[in-house]
Amino acid sequence: MSITTFGTERERVNSHEQSFRTTLGRYASQIALAPSIALTVVFVYGFMLWTIYISFTASNMMPNYKWAGLAQYVRLWSDPIWIRSVVNLATFTVLYIGLTTIVGLFLAILLDQKIRAEGLLRLVYLYPMALSFIVTGTAWKWILNPGLGIEHLVRLWGWEDFKFNWLIDPQYAIYTVVLAGVWQASGFVMALFLAGLRGVDEDLVKAARLDGAKAPAIYRRVILPLLGPTFLTVVVVLIQQALRTFDLVVALTGGGPANSTHLPATFMYRAAFERSQLGVSAASAVMIFMTVVAIIIPYLYTSRRKNHNE
Template sequence: MKAGFLPKLLITPSALLVLVCVYGYIMFTVYLSFTASTLMPQYDWVGTANYARLMGLENWSVALSNLWVFASLYIVIAMALGLTLAILIDQKVRAESGLRSVFLYPMALSFIVTGTAWKWLLDPGVGLEHTMQTLGWSNFTFGWIKDSEMAIYCVVIAAVWQTTGFVMAMFLAGLRGVDSEQINAARLDGAKSWQIYQRIIIPQLGPVFISAFVILAHMAIKSYDLVIALTNGGPGRSTWLPSVFMYQYTFTRNEMAVGAASSVLMLIAIGVVVLPYLYGEMRKVKNG
């Protein structure tokens, strides 16, 4: 028996499962998006008719609009807060390990748990509004989760809370990797701390910014469980995202082909974000 045979034998079942259950079903979904499938898969070829219909649906337009608001705010705020926290912790504060654990803890929770907890907190009847009014601030109101214009921002708040600590850890690792000799030289030249961060440290965090953006962007595109647990897509369809649209049309409205078409577009969007990053990383490894 050759030395490399046993490892290949051990990894083959896992590789086959991934090939069939991941890439196989991806290709099957792509195929369904070009068929007349409704409640159950059908194999009558209709070409791009489902994509044309998808683009004309108001619900899809609403989902895309909500995704734009959610993703842009989520990515910008999470990265800004993560960088700020990383800079503060990088000042060699006391109990640094404890603070890191506190900020990272939300990432250990599932999005279902996060959505449920924030749903209770933001519910006017039992959450923040009720608590503040009980404490004597009778005019305090915070009913965003019940407001169709503001509910999407509740999703942003919960998502930012969930992932900011993870982004902080990424930036903190980047800060610890900055060349200390450049920083010491700048201090000897009389540069202030904010100038050092602005002109030396932050420009060297470019790869971390890109990595954080890619991770947050793909999480925003595929977000589903957080929305369902927090608002269930409501009020009305005010917090529908493409993932919610896909589920509704595939499993609730019995339009499997349209749902498949929406999932294919989501896959393409994630690919547009992730593949250039992976290609760049592979080139770095190849070039040493």
């Protein structure tokens, strides 16, 4: 082989290597993400589709792929515990969103006054959000226990007739879940509102003050109307958290007393692993999923439309 031919061959090899490196660099991110995407498709979306299919089969203790139509959904909506869990979810969601929003907004307005030790107070308010729901539920279970917590402490102070037994009262137990949930999420909501408050145009506030408006009127008529997107975000996030509340109930009440604090997520787990009703559990999972989709799609559509108009 001549020197000229060898040089041409070497240039061709180098050209191929350069082209391969260029192609590899162009698609490096896609190649790196490919395993994660494959695992997500199989273990997330694949199991989602499997769950939807199982909800239309005759599955009971074990998967049974015989088509049964809407039979599992009929069984689901005929179960009094499921009906109770749906009612509990409505009660929990309304109170959870309302109280958390009020407390979070109040704390944000308080910190927005440029008070001393703002950093320390913000850390204190955000600390509960760093705890897991299991820890929160366990702590509030001790606090609300009639023999150990608030009732016992107040009686030691001399009020021997004082009663605060919501934790063991089926009529009021769901409100203990609300109380613990509000305590944990208020700091996060405060952070969202505080970011919104710090983003308000100071010129509008100054103009309102020049017109003689007091602080309450400024917040009510100027600042709060500008926080509409923040309110929407807070509501959507809290609804998602309410729908997937599981470990807080497990740690605090375990679904009791007398199944009075079950939520759809805890019902789904109990149906699958304690009552051996795989099909009913799958049907309840589909109902939860459809509820989330019904909330997320309008939110995404509204956000996209707003960004498009801007």
